[in-house]
Amino acid sequence: MTAARNSRSILPGFGLSLGFTLAYLGLIVLVPLSAAFLRAAGMSVHDFVAAVASPRVMAAYRLSFGASLAAGFVNMVFGLIVAWVLVRYSFPGKRIVDALVDLPFALPTAVAGIALTSLYSTNGWVGRWLAPLGLRVAFTWTGVFVALTFIGLPFVVRTVQPVLQDLEPEVEEAASTLGANRLQAVTRILLPELMPSLLTGFALAFARALGEYGSVVFISGNMPMKTEIVPLLIITKLEQYDYNGATAIAVVMLVASFILLLLINLLQKWSRRYQPI
């Protein structure tokens, strides 16, 4: 990265601040991250494929991607409703509800994990009502899904909320004047307008869920081939001193999240396409 300094700026501290930024970024983020890629590059293709495509790992991908997708969809639907209610309606305690939406960001994941497990185990407050219906949540796929829904909850709300707030009422008024009923105005005018932020929120929640560990390990039960998520598999390999195996899986997940990051950036560009500069 060459730093061509803007000759017009009279402010001091460019060299110092950029130098410190690059040094800290390199030491904390880039060098350690490159260690994973270099370690994986040092493996033979055969070993790498064997490590990332064994049946147990494939089962973990299916669980992690499947449950994260499902949780993302649920959050997209309910996140839209929550954002809508928070922006458009007023009710007592709204400020508290609004603040509480960020709880999954603020609550340590291990705390969320044990709390959800105690709620949804068969003698828990919620689990005991579901058990007679034959529905087991803790230590099943559903448990993983519940934890990932919790952890992804704020993303859609917080991406949709500001867009919804900035929407001009004139658009809906025009639709109404031109004879659209309320449902048509919402589905044909508002939803397309909200789509980029909905998808961004979904992608953010999905990306977070893919890597999530703390809130899932307690409720999932961690049975190989059944309820073992990918991050747990990385830890299991590390505990068996299989550093190469752990790194190979981590690199697959890193590439997946970098692709998602790229998609999210494109989505955000798309969502700003109509905005005046």
Next chain:
Amino acid sequence: MASATASALPRRTEPESLPRATRDPAWARWTLTAVALVFLAFFLVLPLVAVFGQAFSKGLGYYLASVSEPDALSAIRLTLLTVAIVVPANVAFGIAAAWAIAKFQFRGKSILTTLIDLPFAVSPVTSGLIYVLVFGAQGWFGPWLIAHNVRIIFAVPGIVLATAFVTFPFVARELIPLMQAQGTDEECSAVTLGANGWQTFWRVTLPNIRWGLFYGVILCNARAMGEFGAVSVVSGHIRGETNTMPLHVEILYNEYNITAAFAVASLLALLALATLVLKSAVEWRPMGGR
């Protein structure tokens, strides 16, 4: 000026009375509000109530004993020590990065901004793993560290590094858009009037960014105290030595010491609630009150 500086922080305003075309029928309003509140009650309120309910299920005496036994106290001390190192380091980085990116033009700026967000895209477990690959016994510097009797992995430095990684972007991503929106006019005036760089920063820039900085620090602090996955990989789980509060919760829980686990967890839940209160206080600040 006020509108320019306000743009970076999320800000909420109460809806004014909406025009009729944007108003939903009453049945839709009630249904949607009910659906939203029931969803949030199940996923947010219930877990929170469960934490405190379980924590006090054996009475106040048991609760106090659980949070004041030596291993719990040592976990609290280690968590506070980690935060005391990580948060100032990330604040220094965030300010430096925002100063360079917001006040100067240089090539590669957008790449730099993307790289700063990178840790958010990395699984906590992977964040721990990469430090094991650098400093662990089998890692790059492992043999050298062992020869010189320096412990990083399964010791406090590893916990600090992994925590610094996962909380890396918080302050910077709060300050960069804020300082970009503020531009360089005020700083340039200060320099023109004879202030040196530090005077300009302390007297002009810092007062302008203090709320954004505070906001970033709150978020960084909450994540640093609560980080579990990354720390769990590098800590080694040595009781009384390398156990942070979340790891202590895990150990107690896995030993079926459920009530004690929830007692320590309730301290972290209080931290989360305090974080939300402070965060909303900053967001709801009156527009002119910076």
